[in-house]
Amino acid sequence: MKKFLKGFYFAFNGISYSFRTQLNFRIHCLISLLVIAVCFYLGLTTAEWLWIIAAMAIVFMAELFNTAMETLVDLVSPKFNPKAGLIKDISAAAVLIAALMALITGILILLPKIIHAS
Template identity: 50%
Template sequence: MNRFLKSFGYAFSGLGYAFKSQFNFKFHVVALLVVGLLGWYCQLSPVEWLWIIMASGMVLMAELLNTAIEVLVNLVSPDIHPKAKIIKDVAAAAVLVTAITALGIGLVIFIPKMVEYAT
């Protein structure tokens, strides 16, 4: 049980590292807070909240995996290498695709609500 509890400490340490060292992770956390406030203001339905939570979790997870991949590549290939660049670029592309998907989900949910409030 002690090892199980320690694993949470390691996970929170990883979150702290990403938040302290990665601008994009901070940006996505702030975006999540803004979306959360907007969702509260717009009184999202439970299904809409599920989509927002899923999309937000996927973006943060992609950022964390990208960070881990970047650190690992820097460890095993401290010198500039074309294949190391490809690995980092593909990991960053995964974050981009995830963020664009989350943006699409957000637009589908929030645009009708904004139109409704505007009329």
């Protein structure tokens, strides 16, 4: 049981590291809080909440994987290397795609409700 609980400690340590060191992670957190507030205000259905939560989770996972990849690349290639830079660029592109898909998901769910509420 101790080993199991220690796994949570390490996971929260990774989230904490990302929050402290990655501006984009903090921006995603802020945007997520704003989206959650809007969702509560608009009274989303359970299915709509699930799509919004899934989109946010994918963005956070992509951002965490990106941070891990950047940290690993810095470890194995401390000096400038074009391929190391390319790895970081590709990892950042994955976050961008996840964020764009989350944005599209949010627009498809929230925009009609916002228009209807006006």
